[in-house]
Amino acid sequence: MDPRALEDEIQRVGRALSEAFPSRRGHPIKILDERAMDLASQDAELRAALFRFVDVVPACRSLDDLASHLIGFLDEVDDQPPPLSAAMRMAATKTGRAALGAAGAAGVRHMAHRFIVGEDPGDALPTLRELWRDGIAASVDLLGEATVTAAEADRYAARCAAALDTLAPAYAAYGQQPLLEHDTLGPLARANLSVKVSALTPLLRAEAPERGKRDAAPRLRELLRHADRLGAHLHIDMESLDSREAVLELVLELLAEDRFTAGPSAGIVLQAYLRDSPQTLDRVLDWARTTPRDQPLVVRLVKGAYWDHEVVEARQHGWSVPVFERKAECDANFEALTRRLLEARPAVRVAIASHNLRSVSHAIACNRLLGSDDADIELQVLRGLGDDLGHALAASSLRVRSYCPVGDLVAGMAYLVRRLLENTANESFLADQAHGVPLEQLLAAPVT
Numbered sequence: 550m551d552p553r554a555l556e557d558e559i560q561r562v563g564r565a566l567s568e569a570f571p572s573r574r575g576h577p578i579k580i581l582d583e584r585a586m587d588l589a590s591q592d593a594e595l596r597a598a599l600f601r602f603v604d605v606v607p608a609c610r611s612l613d614d615l616a617s618h619l620i621g622f623l624d625e626v627d628d629q630p631p632p633l634s635a636a637m638r639m640a641a642t643k644t645g646r647a648a649l650g651a652a653g654a655a656g657v658r659h660m661a662h663r664f665i666v667g668e669d670p671g672d673a674l675p676t677l678r679e680l681w682r683d684g685i686a687a688s689v690d691l692l693g694e695a696t697v698t699a700a701e702a703d704r705y706a707a708r709c710a711a712a713l714d715t716l717a718p719a720y721a722a723y724g725q726q727p728l729l730e731h732d733t734l735g736p737l738a739r740a741n742l743s744v745k746v747s748a749l750t751p752l753l754r755a756e757a758p759e760r761g762k763r764d765a766a767p768r769l770r771e772l773l774r775h776a777d778r779l780g781a782h783l784h785i786d787m788e789s790l791d792s793r794e795a796v797l798e799l800v801l802e803l804l805a806e807d808r809f810t811a812g813p814s815a816g817i818v819l820q821a822y823l824r825d826s827p828q829t830l831d832r833v834l835d836w837a838r839t840t841p842r843d844q845p846l847v848v849r850l851v852k853g854a855y856w857d858h859e860v861v862e863a864r865q866h867g868w869s870v871p872v873f874e875r876k877a878e879c880d881a882n883f884e885a886l887t888r889r890l891l892e893a894r895p896a897v898r899v900a901i902a903s904h905n906l907r908s909v910s911h912a913i914a915c916n917r918l919l920g921s922d923d924a925d926i927e928l929q930v931l932r933g934l935g936d937d938l939g940h941a942l943a944a945s946s947l948r949v950r951s952y953c954p955v956g957d958l959v960a961g962m963a964y965l966v967r968r969l970l971e972n973t974a975n976e977s978f979l980a981d982q983a984h985g986v987p988l989e990q991l992l993a994a995p996v997t
């Protein structure tokens with residue numbers, strides 16, 4: 550492929566997409582409350598407090614519980630920025646705490662509605678139908694509670710099965726959307742659920758991957774069977790590196806079982822921020838080429854949502870950092886992996902999940918220069934953060950899927966804070982875009 554021709558096409562696609570952005574909408578970063586974003590991006594201690602808070606949220610049982618933990622963590626921040634110290638003063642009295650709690654709950658509810666499509670899958674159907682009508686498919690993600698017991702893992706598996714029971718008939722009744730329902734390899738499932746292995750077993754530990762795998766296998770196997778019966782797609786998310794081996798081996802082993810040769814459609818996630826992701830892709834492609842399935846494995850390429858966690862954990866233990874530490878290296882690797890995935894078809898189906906206009910434009914341009922149909926690449930965005938890009942892609946007759954979290958307010962809070970932290974990281978495309986970085990710079994090739 551001629552690099553100059555590729556670069557020209559990337560710029561052309563990027564400009565066309567940028568013009569197709571809906572103009573009247575609020576920017577996702579503004580929606581996340583600019584002040585909170587600014588505070589979190591400037592203050593390392595505040596970020597650390599928020600990270601600790603995110604860890605305990607799944608264990609909170611009520612908003613009161615949540616508020617007292619939040620206040621506890623924020624109390625540890627020494628030099629509190631003025632809005633935060635004002636809030637903490639309010640929290641010193643009972644009425645102040647009640648007012649703060651109410652304001653916080655209202656704010657969270659307001660923000661949560663933009664990022665979470667419903668408290669349960671039934672609740673989410675009007676939004677999912679509207680998206681479908683707008684030419685946007687979805688993958689529903691059930692926001693979880695912490696899974697520390699077998700009973701909780703069973704409950705999560707049952708919620709996933711019930712979600713499939715709700716989604717499959719609902720999607721079956723929607724009108725035709727040919728772009729979302731076929732690629733050149735054949736039909737694509739309408740109903741699509743993303744699941745997390747860490748919620749399917751309490752035993753997922755880096756030191757004992759076999760135990761976690763063995764414990765999660767029956768629950769995931771049953772979900773695969775259920776998805777197959779309903780003609781739905783099941784996507785297995787990737788989490789932090791300490792669970793990668795268990796998750797990858799578990800999914801590839803289960804999908805290789807004879808009973809799953811004919812279906813369901815299923816997928817995994819490849820994280821481009823990991824330095825060893827090219828080797829992981831080798832393994833996945835070897836598997837895909839030697840394990841023929843009627844529905845090729847879908848590989849969702851992402852950069853990775855646990856960057857801070859991986860860096861901090863490695864440094865704490867004195868290990869070498871497993872993720873790239875320069876953003877441009879991560880972006881360049883994302884482009885290299887995109888190309889390898891596109892060239893590996895039809896052994897796999899390819900989904901590119903990013904809000905970065907350069908990364909997305911590169912994928913579309915590369916696909917076209919390889920002589921492939923636009924229908925043979927899927928672009929994925931997160932609900933709330935990638936809505937404008939999603940609509941621009943749909944308006945450009947490209948296949949797009951929105952990842953739609955479903956859950957209650959407490960689970961939603963953890964999700965919101967995670968997204969807040971991700972987008973206040975030093976280097977984030979959405980933050981650059983919100984701060985008015987010119988399009989030319991946004992579309993520039995990553996320089997390593």
Ligand SMILES: Cc1cc2nc3c(=O)[nH]c(=O)nc-3n(C[C@H](O)[C@H](O)[C@H](O)COP(=O)(O)OP(=O)(O)OC[C@H]3O[C@@H](n4cnc5c(N)ncnc54)[C@H](O)[C@@H]3O)c2cc1C
Pocket residue numbers: 785786787788818820822851852853854855856872873874875876877878879902903904905908929930931935951952971974976977978979
């Ligand atoms: C539909 C969808 C599904 C997803 N599923 C998953 C999943 O299963 N597992 C998962 O881990 N993530 C998942 N993600 C999140 C994804 O990994 C990214 O965190 C997110 O999309 C931001 O990347 P970007 O390309 O949109 O933005 P960009 O702003 O271009 O990239 C931000 C990302 O770059 C990386 N980064 C930031 N700073 C540095 C640095 N200094 N050096 C090197 N790299 C850096 C981080 O990965 C960060 O998230 C998903 C995203 C989408 C849209």
